[in-house]
Structure formats: structure tokens, C-alpha cells
Amino acid sequence: MIGKIILGDALKITGNVLRTTGDVAGSIVNAGGNFIDRASDIGQLGKKKIKGKVILIRSNVLNITEFHSSILDGFTELLGSGIVMQLVSATEIDSHSNERQGKVGRRAYLEKWLTSFPPIFAEESVFEINFEWEDDFGYPGAFYIRNGHTSEFFLKSLTLEDVPNYGKVHFDCNSWVYPQRRYNKDRIFFANKTYLPNETPKALRKYREEELLNLRGDGKGEHQEWDRIYDYDVYNDIADPDAGHQFVRPILGGSTSYPYPRRGRTGRPRSRRDVNYEERLKSVIKSIYVPRDESIFGKKISEIFAYQLKSIAQSLQHKFGVLFNRYPKEFGSFKDVLKLYNGGFPLPTHFLSTLGSFVKEPFLKELLRTDGEQLLKFPLPQLIQDNYSGWKTDEEFAREMLAGANPAVICGLQEFPPSSKLDPNIYGDQKSKITEEHIMNNLDGFTVNEAMKQNKLYILDHHDYVIPFLRRINTTSSTKIYATRTILFLKKDGTLKPLAIELSLPHPQHNKYGVISRVLLPATKGVAASLWQLAKAYVAINDNGHHQLISHWLNTHAVIEPFVIATSRQLSVLHPIHKLLIPHFKDTMKINAIARQSLINVDGIIERTHYPTKYSMEMSSFAYKNWVFPEQALPTDLIKRGVAIEDANSPHGLKLLIEDYPYASDGLEIWSAIKTWVVDYCSFYYKDDKMVSNDSELQSWWKELREKGHEDKKNEHWWPKMQSLQDLIDSCTIIIWISSALHASVNFGQYHYGGFFPNRPLTSTRFLPEEGSIEYEELRSDPEKAFMKTIQVDLSSVALTEISSRHSSDEVYLGERNSKEWTLDEQPLQSFEKFKKKLVEIENMFMKRNQDPKLKNRVGPVNLPYTLMFPTSTEGLTGRGIPNSISM
Structure with missing residues (x-):
């Protein structure tokens, strides 16, 4: 495989060199015309100039293609076809324009390109540019840029110093600019001034509209690496019909049977055997398309x-x-x-x-x-750094439901025995077989009804979403797993203790006969203790599959991608909500594209290592049927799960029923900080509900999110109407929460809890042994060996959790921005500083909580402090830190 990667890079380099050489002739022709234009500018040298500073990232010389391109670029520079910019007025109309567009200034050329050699590694370069100034030009609200070179560069910013009557004007660009032959029209960038659509200066309105049209594309053809087109498609790219029938999977999205959020369109050719599917990438040279500015680099x-x-x-x-x-x-x-x-x-x-x-x-x-x-x-996972055997305890097993890798599933027990929402006409009787006799001796003197009324009973329920797939999973692969229900009791010290685990299998004759179940009870000695340890492993297998496919992939990665697409298609970079949300979308489309190519695809890592096997993505589609956007708000989710109740006298407006619930208590602090920031920001731009309902771009954005991005749920009544300021605040808070804190809570603890895989196994190869069997005797004589032979091990999954749990060196965390000049508006900048300071206070609060001996769920028997909601982190495998976006 390593050889394929290296060979692929070599082939790509060779191809790019040939492509670049073939294109240089066109650049020389263009250069000739530009040389004449540039010569005509000599007569204007006596005119008044304003200086500009351009920051960009050039391709580095370690890339053979780019080294070759640098030589060609030097040649085109000599001929006058370099990097050309033209300012666009936001206040003065071009008298020669029929569409009342802003006045366009004379060409200016980036200086000293030839004397600035490309860096060894990709890093920022600073260039000067001098624009001819006309006294009647007004405020420069945008600029055109044309790349006359043969290679692309990443444009970070342009800053104009001492603009007459306006002072400094800054343009935050952050975009790849390809050679001019790749575009039908020169690229345009806008100053960091924010405008609602109806407040946009007349001189900029046409430019604003045209840029959005360019980003939407026409929905045709295959997109190329330099394209900037955002569009939607269904998940018809994770299967591979051309490889054979065993590589066919259902198309997710576009049907009531398999609903799903939309992903970014690539326009790749269709499968030869089934035109409903998109052809899989076979070449190691080509990477899956995402709009160029969504690519990861550096x-x-x-x-x-x-x-x-x-x-x-x-x-x-x-x-x-x-x-x-x-x-x-x-x-x-x-x-x-x-x-x-x-x-x-x-x-x-x-x-x-x-x-x-x-x-x-x-x-x-x-x-x-x-x-x-x-x-x-x-690396040694934190779980076993301090206490090697603590993970085996019942207390740690339960604590991880509140502070582990998948902490947002546990629910308050509302009825006993637990029931099912599955259709009894199809699945028969699915009611739990756990009885009061099973648990009554561990309720500290309470009856079951008394314990429920006093919010003492909880359930980790991995039953209803597993049962529809269980027979197929266990009969079409070597996997042998159960649907599980785990009942827990809240003790006086705030910790949970498991009371019973139910392991269920479909009735051997038919689904309509319901399930056969086995109930396991806690034990500390003999073979009963070994059986209990295996039962906890089966629960962990279910929980791990739910974590990766639903809590992690579906509820963060997949559901956010339509928001990324719709925001670029419908909200201009000048729009305040675009500026608010865009940091929370960084790298998400590319990470998702990589996942579709090698992680969640047919025969990918997830199918090969997790228990749902070939039904993994189908199971996540089943879960999406119950996904409701407003319920992704943390307070709403906690109340729905029965772990909190509304309480106007409590902080955040609700009371936690499990007081020491680290995910919830820390999460509520982060949630409130995000919401306060969003309230301050949105209230600055929208003074009343009418401004929200009259915002044409905002309304188009919300309509497209529902009707295209989450098209399979477009008729659901629960979507906010987006007719009030409160609708806007609530929706933006949820989007930011999902992209930042929710994702961090289920991502960056993966390795520390699952890197030691006996704690969180991914699948099993045999059922619980029956008394009298060879496996039962093995369990009696050598429990650890029997345990390890039951759970299946694939080290690629351990490596995956390590990769996913790491922070990159250029991570941007909640409360940070890549640029301090991301907006010109002073009040939002001040509100953002307040948000940043609040996050510092919150992190200090979390540190104190972790030192409180009364809060036992924060560290547990393994002495692993809960840090997943800490806003900041350093690079690497830290188990803390909330990045702005789903960037890993």
C-alpha cells in the first residue's frame, strides 16, 4: 500500500509536469497581451498611489511540478503576465456600466515575485502592490485578481494602507486562486465590511449576486480540483457495483426507506453496471473532489x-x-x-x-x-496509565456512560420493564425480560416504582436500532452479537451501579415471535463474574458501534455537511451569518470525503472492524429517521433523554437529575457561552423579527437547507420557521454546538477509552457460552483467554482511533479565529473577546471540578479526569480541546 502511495505521487507529479508544460504556451500568449497593457501603464507612473500588502502561500519547491511551474512563472512575469489586481468601488458607479456596477480601477501588479523564491515548505509570503488612486473612486469594497502564472496559490489577505478618507481597508480572502485559464471570469474578493442583502451598496450588489451564482454551478459535469462549486448529492458513492454484487449497498438519501443528509456533489461518471451509483475512484493519483477552498493543505x-x-x-x-x-x-x-x-x-x-x-x-x-x-x-491510553485494572470495575463501566467516548445516550428509565417502539406486527414482542426480581435486592430499599419516581433508575438502551439488523448480521458474517439493555441505579454518592444486562437475539423461527433474552446480573466471583464481564463487553460493542456510526458520524459529520454547502451557495461572504458560521465548517467536507473513500465505504475500515459489518451505513440511515434538528440543542436533548428537567431557578434553566454528569454539566457551560455569543452577534445585525423574515439570502439559505440539504426530512413540522430573531439564534447556536463541542465530546476521547480495546471492543466472534460447552469450561479455567477469544481484534481500528483523536498543529479552537480582522464591525469584535474570556473562565471552572473529591464521576477508578469539554489544547493526543469545526 505504501508503494502504491509513493507510485501514485510519482505519477501525479509526472502528469502535472506534462500538463503544465502543455499549458505554458497559452500563458505566453496571454502574457504578450498583458505586456502591452502593462507598458501602457508606464505613462501613469506620476499618478497618486496607495500601497497594498498581499499575504499568500506559494507552492513549495519540494514539489517537482511546482518547481517547474516556478521557472515558467518567472518567464511569464518577465513578459508582464503576473498577478494582476483591480480595485472595485463600493460607493461609485461605473458610468459605462449598464448594470450599475461599482467602478473598477486600473490594473496593478504584484511586485518582486521574481526576487522572492518559493519557500522550502508551504508558508506565508508577503508582497507589495501599488494601486493608482483616483480622487473620485470612493471606498474600495472589492477587488478583482487574475493569476497569470501556471500554478495556483493560496491568497490569505490584502490590506490597503491610508486609503484617502477611509484609512486602512482589509480584505480577508482565504482562498485558492488558480491560473486565469481555469476561470471564465476573474476572481473577486470583498472587503471585511458586513452587509445584509438589502443594505448592500448598489455598487456591490451585482458583484455579490454573481459570486453566489458562480459558487452554485449548473449541476452538470464532473467537477475538477480547481472548481469552487457547491452542490448536493445522495450517498451513491460508497458502494462499488462494478466490483461485484457483494460490493453493492443501498443508496442513502432520496427514499423513505433509506433517508440521509446530502453530501457534496462531485459529478463523477456513473457505474457501468448500475447508473444509479457513482463510480468509485480507482486511481491512486486522484483525490475525491471537494470545492477547492474546502481542501486541507499545509x-x-x-x-x-x-x-x-x-x-x-x-x-x-x-x-x-x-x-x-x-x-x-x-x-x-x-x-x-x-x-x-x-x-x-x-x-x-x-x-x-x-x-x-x-x-x-x-x-x-x-x-x-x-x-x-x-x-x-x-501510545499508552490514559485509561490504563494510572490504574491498569480499573476499567474492569462496574463503577468505571457505568461512569463512561456519563463521561466516556459516547456520553449522550443514557436515558432516565420511564417504564418498567422497558418497552420497545418497534412495530409488533413485524418484530413481535420486544418488551424487556428484566423483572423486578432481578434487581430488587440492589435498589437500596426502594421498590422499582419508587426508584423511578425519585429518578434513581437509568437505562443504556441498545435494542431497537439493533434488532432490525441483528439476524442478518449474525447469519451473514463471523460476527456474533446481541441487542442489549442495561439498567442502572443512581447511588447516594452520585455514581451509577449496573443492576442487570439483557442480551437479546431474534427468535430462531421468525421475527414475528419477538426475541429470546438472557438476563445477566453483577457478580464478583467464579464463572458468574466471567459471564458478567462478557455481558459488559457485549454492551460496549453495541455502544462502540452506536458511537462511531450514529453519535459521531451521523450526528456530527453527516448532518453538518448540508449546512456547509448551503452556506456557501446562499449566503454571501458579506453576510453576517456567513461570517459567524464559516469558521465552524473548516475542513469538514474534505474529512467527510476522505471518510466516504476509505472509512465508511463498502469493505472500508468501519465495515471490516465494527459489528454492523456490511449493514453499518444502513443502520445509521435507520437512526437518521429519528433525527430532529431542534433536539440537537443540548438542553432539549438532556430533557428528552430524561436526565434533566426544566427548572427556571437553576442555572441554564434546567436541573440535572444526575448531578455529577460531566458531559452534561460541562456541556451546559459551553452551550450557554456559545448561545450568549450568538445572541450578542445576531442582535447587532437584526434589530427585530421583521429584519430576519425580510432577509432574502437568509430565507433562501434556510429553505435550501430543509428542501435540498436535508431533503428527506423537508416535510417535517419541527424545523424552525426562520421568521424571528429567536429562530435564528437557536439555529445558529445548534449548528455551532454540533460542529464544535458535540463533535469534540465524541471524537477526542476515542483513543483514551478505546485504544485499550478490551475496554471498548468493536465486535465479537461468538455468543455467551452455555453451561456444559467447551467454551464454558474455557471461561471457567482461563477467563482472560476466553474473553480475548470472544472479542475480535483488528489493529487498523486502534490506529484509526489514534489518528482521529489527535489535534493537528494548526488547529483553531473555539473562541479563536484565523484572522483578528475577520470583520470591520467593532461591537461583534468586542462580543467575541467577551466570548473568548468566558471560555477561559469556564476552563478554569472545569479544572476545579476535576479536583473535587465529591464528584466521583469526573475521574473514576481509572483516575482519568474529564477534559473533553476543555476549550483549549495543544497539538497531539491530549484528550481535550474543542476545535471550531469537524476537522478530524
Whole structure:
């Protein structure tokens, strides 16, 4: 696989060199015309000038293609076809324009390109530019830019100093600019002044409208890497009919059977065998399309590449470790698992030297141990750093439902025995078989009804969404799993103790006969304790699958992508809501595209390692049927799950029924801070409800989100109407919460809880042993070996959780922006500073909570403090930090 990556890069470089060479002739022709234009400017040298500072990122010289392009670019510079800019007035109409567009200034050329050699690594370069100034030009509200070179660059900003009557004018650009041959019209960028649509100066209105039209495209053809087109499509790209019938999966989206949020359109050709599917990428050269400004670049793409290599090597580590006498063929005990963190995978010296010749810093430090003797080892997860055996306790098992990797599933028990919402005509009797006799001795003297009334009973329910797939999963693969229900009791010290676990299977004769269930009770000795430990493992398997497919992928990654697309299609960069939301969409489309290509796709990592196997994405579609946008608000979610009640006298307007619920208590602080920021920001631009309802772009945005982005739910009545300021505030708060804090809470703790996979196994290969069987005797004689033979291990999944749990070096966290000049409006800037300071106070509060011995759920038996809601982090595997966006 590594060889394929390297070969692919080599082929890509060769192809790009040939492409660039072939295109240079066109650039020279263009250069000739521009040289004449530039010569005509000599007579204007005596005119008044205003200086501009341009910050951009040039392609680096380590890329052979770009080194070649740099030479060609120097040639075109000599001919006068460099980087050309023209200011556009926001206040003065062009007298020669029939459409009342802003006046366009004379051409200005970026200076000193030839004397500024491309950097070794991609980094910022600063250039000067001098614009001829006309006294009647007015306020420069936009500028055109034309790239006469043969290679693209990333334009960060333009700053004009001392504009007459206006002072400094700043343009936040943050966009890739390709050679002019790639566009039908020169690129345009707007100053960082914010306007509602009806407040936009007449001189800029046409430019504003045209830019949005360009971003929407025409819905035709295959998109290329330089395109900036945002459009929608269904999930018809994760299956591969051309590879055979076993690689066919349902299309998600566009039907009542398989509803789903929309993803970004690529326009790739259709499958040869079934035109309803999009053709899968077969070439290692080409990456899946996303609009160019949604691509990841710089240090982060280098780090992702390093982690991908690491993942490949680690997935091979166990499979081939036996050849080096390093690992047994299977893990026979928990101590065997520890070898993954204490050792490494030895490889021949010549392999290391070859790899080192291809992989430069910062890759090398990620891939090799400092002694150069071994390739890779897994970091020791925080779960077992302080207490190796604490994970096996019932207290830790329950605590992770409140402060672990999947903390937003546990519910208050509302009826006993628990019932089901599945159609009894199809699935028969699905009511729980847990009885009061099973649990009455562990209720501290309460009856079941008394315990429920006093909010003492809770349930982790992995039943209804599993049952429809369970028979198929267990009969079409080596996987053997159960649907599970776990009943828990809230103790006086604020911790939870599990009372019973129900393991259910479809009736062997037919679904209409319901389920057969086995109820396991806590035990500490003998084979009963071993059976209980296995029962907890089956629960963890369900919880892990729910976490990855529903809590993580569906409820954050997938549901947010339509918001990313609609925002760029319908809200101008001049729109205040665009400026509010855009930091929370950074890298999301690209990360999702990578996931569709190699993670959630047919025979991808998820299908190969998680228990739903080939039904993984189909299961997430089943869950999407119950997805409701307003219920993604944290307070609403907590109340719906029965872990909180409304209370006007309590902070945040609700009272937690489990007082020491780290995810909820910390989350409410972050939620409130986000909402206060959104209230301050939106109230500055919208003074009343009428301004919201009359905002044409805002209304188009909300309509498209419902009718195209979440088209399968467009008729649902619960969508906010977007007719009031409150609708806008609530919706934006939910969007930011999902993109930042909710995603962080289910992403960056994955490795610390699941990196030690006996704690959170992904699947199992056999059922609970029956008394008298060989497996039962093995469980009696060697419990750890029996446990490890039951759960299935694939180290690629462990590597994946490590990659996903890491922060990149260029992460931008909640309360931060890439640019301090993201808006010209002073009051929003002040409100943002207040938001940032509030987050600092909140983080200090969380630190104090973690030191409070009364709050036992914050650290637990494993002494792992709850830090997933801490706003800040450093680079790496920290288990804390809330990035602005779903960027990993």
C-alpha cells in the first residue's frame, strides 16, 4: 500500500509536469497581451498611489511540478503576465456600466515575485502592490485578481494602507486562486465590511449576486480540483457495483426507506453496471473532489499523510508480527495487549532507510522511534496509565456512560420493564425480560416504582436500532452479537451501579415471535463474574458501534455537511451569518470525503472492524429517521433523554437529575457561552423579527437547507420557521454546538477509552457460552483467554482511533479565529473577546471540578479526569480541546 502511495505521487507529479508544460504556451500568449497593457501603464507612473500588502502561500519547491511551474512563472512575469489586481468601488458607479456596477480601477501588479523564491515548505509570503488612486473612486469594497502564472496559490489577505478618507481597508480572502485559464471570469474578493442583502451598496450588489451564482454551478459535469462549486448529492458513492454484487449497498438519501443528509456533489461518471451509483475512484493519483477552498493543505495534510502511513503499518503490525517472533497469533490475555504499547514492530534496516528517503520531517518523527530500531508503537491510553485494572470495575463501566467516548445516550428509565417502539406486527414482542426480581435486592430499599419516581433508575438502551439488523448480521458474517439493555441505579454518592444486562437475539423461527433474552446480573466471583464481564463487553460493542456510526458520524459529520454547502451557495461572504458560521465548517467536507473513500465505504475500515459489518451505513440511515434538528440543542436533548428537567431557578434553566454528569454539566457551560455569543452577534445585525423574515439570502439559505440539504426530512413540522430573531439564534447556536463541542465530546476521547480495546471492543466472534460447552469450561479455567477469544481484534481500528483523536498543529479552537480582522464591525469584535474570556473562565471552572473529591464521576477508578469539554489544547493526543469545526 505504501508503494502504491509513493507510485501514485510519482505519477501525479509526472502528469502535472506534462500538463503544465502543455499549458505554458497559452500563458505566453496571454502574457504578450498583458505586456502591452502593462507598458501602457508606464505613462501613469506620476499618478497618486496607495500601497497594498498581499499575504499568500506559494507552492513549495519540494514539489517537482511546482518547481517547474516556478521557472515558467518567472518567464511569464518577465513578459508582464503576473498577478494582476483591480480595485472595485463600493460607493461609485461605473458610468459605462449598464448594470450599475461599482467602478473598477486600473490594473496593478504584484511586485518582486521574481526576487522572492518559493519557500522550502508551504508558508506565508508577503508582497507589495501599488494601486493608482483616483480622487473620485470612493471606498474600495472589492477587488478583482487574475493569476497569470501556471500554478495556483493560496491568497490569505490584502490590506490597503491610508486609503484617502477611509484609512486602512482589509480584505480577508482565504482562498485558492488558480491560473486565469481555469476561470471564465476573474476572481473577486470583498472587503471585511458586513452587509445584509438589502443594505448592500448598489455598487456591490451585482458583484455579490454573481459570486453566489458562480459558487452554485449548473449541476452538470464532473467537477475538477480547481472548481469552487457547491452542490448536493445522495450517498451513491460508497458502494462499488462494478466490483461485484457483494460490493453493492443501498443508496442513502432520496427514499423513505433509506433517508440521509446530502453530501457534496462531485459529478463523477456513473457505474457501468448500475447508473444509479457513482463510480468509485480507482486511481491512486486522484483525490475525491471537494470545492477547492474546502481542501486541507499545509501542515495538517502532512500530518494526515503521516498518520495514514502509521495506520497502514499498525494494521500490518499484528498480522505480520509473528514473522518477527514479536506477537502471538492471537491475544491470550490482557497482558498480551500491553505489548502493543510497550514494544514496536521491528523491520529490516534497509526498509527503514528506504522509507526515510521518502518521508521527510515532520513525518519521520511520527513514524520512527528515536532509536531508529523499530517502526511504530501505540501510545499508552490514559485509561490504563494510572490504574491498569480499573476499567474492569462496574463503577468505571457505568461512569463512561456519563463521561466516556459516547456520553449522550443514557436515558432516565420511564417504564418498567422497558418497552420497545418497534412495530409488533413485524418484530413481535420486544418488551424487556428484566423483572423486578432481578434487581430488587440492589435498589437500596426502594421498590422499582419508587426508584423511578425519585429518578434513581437509568437505562443504556441498545435494542431497537439493533434488532432490525441483528439476524442478518449474525447469519451473514463471523460476527456474533446481541441487542442489549442495561439498567442502572443512581447511588447516594452520585455514581451509577449496573443492576442487570439483557442480551437479546431474534427468535430462531421468525421475527414475528419477538426475541429470546438472557438476563445477566453483577457478580464478583467464579464463572458468574466471567459471564458478567462478557455481558459488559457485549454492551460496549453495541455502544462502540452506536458511537462511531450514529453519535459521531451521523450526528456530527453527516448532518453538518448540508449546512456547509448551503452556506456557501446562499449566503454571501458579506453576510453576517456567513461570517459567524464559516469558521465552524473548516475542513469538514474534505474529512467527510476522505471518510466516504476509505472509512465508511463498502469493505472500508468501519465495515471490516465494527459489528454492523456490511449493514453499518444502513443502520445509521435507520437512526437518521429519528433525527430532529431542534433536539440537537443540548438542553432539549438532556430533557428528552430524561436526565434533566426544566427548572427556571437553576442555572441554564434546567436541573440535572444526575448531578455529577460531566458531559452534561460541562456541556451546559459551553452551550450557554456559545448561545450568549450568538445572541450578542445576531442582535447587532437584526434589530427585530421583521429584519430576519425580510432577509432574502437568509430565507433562501434556510429553505435550501430543509428542501435540498436535508431533503428527506423537508416535510417535517419541527424545523424552525426562520421568521424571528429567536429562530435564528437557536439555529445558529445548534449548528455551532454540533460542529464544535458535540463533535469534540465524541471524537477526542476515542483513543483514551478505546485504544485499550478490551475496554471498548468493536465486535465479537461468538455468543455467551452455555453451561456444559467447551467454551464454558474455557471461561471457567482461563477467563482472560476466553474473553480475548470472544472479542475480535483488528489493529487498523486502534490506529484509526489514534489518528482521529489527535489535534493537528494548526488547529483553531473555539473562541479563536484565523484572522483578528475577520470583520470591520467593532461591537461583534468586542462580543467575541467577551466570548473568548468566558471560555477561559469556564476552563478554569472545569479544572476545579476535576479536583473535587465529591464528584466521583469526573475521574473514576481509572483516575482519568474529564477534559473533553476543555476549550483549549495543544497539538497531539491530549484528550481535550474543542476545535471550531469537524476537522478530524
